[in-house]
Amino acid sequence: MSPSTAKPLQWEGHRGNYYLFSKAKEVWSSSRTECDDQSSDLVVISDRKELEFLRNKTRDADYFIGLTYSEMEKRWYWIDKTELTRDLFTLKPNTLEYENDCAVIRAGEVSPASCHQQNQWICEKTMK
Numbered sequence: 001m002s003p004s005t006a007k008p009l010q011w012e013g014h015r016g017n018y019y020l021f022s023k024a025k026e027v028w029s030s031s032r033t034e035c036d037d038q039s040s041d042l043v044v045i046s047d048r049k050e051l052e053f054l055r056n057k058t059r060d061a062d063y064f065i066g067l068t069y070s071e072m073e074k075r076w077y078w079i080d081k082t083e084l085t086r087d088l089f090t091l092k093p094n095t096l097e098y099e100n101d102c103a104v105i106r107a108g109e110v111s112p113a114s115c116h117q118q119n120q121w122i123c124e125k126t127m128k
Contacts, residue, residue, distance in 0.1 A: 042066030055108025
């Protein structure tokens with residue numbers, strides 16, 4: 001076991017949820033599996049206060065979030081199956097020359113990213 005995996009996980013509480021900001025990097029699907037292994041899922045940003053909290057925590061790296069692009073519907077969807085609303089932030093539609101079907105957050109800015117690129121990620125779970 002490497003020293004980084006031997007350390008206890010550092011969950012941070014905010015407004016009724018816990019967040020885990022990974023140090024490791026994985027592709028999007030593996031990031032989601034890592035969250036699932038912790039009884040959580042990739043973060044779904046629900047409001048501006050949550051976005052501001054994440055802005056302050058993501059200044060130095062790109063972090064995968066639970067947002068993907070549906071090629072068939074030409075829309076962005078959260079992993080809870082809700083559509084991205086424009087009042088929170090907007091993302092450009094995917095283009096055929098790029099495979100940016102996932103999204104990352106860095107310093108509060110959300111951008112399209114390749115699902116196959118390795119990034120850090122943010123897990124979220126409800127406080128119980």
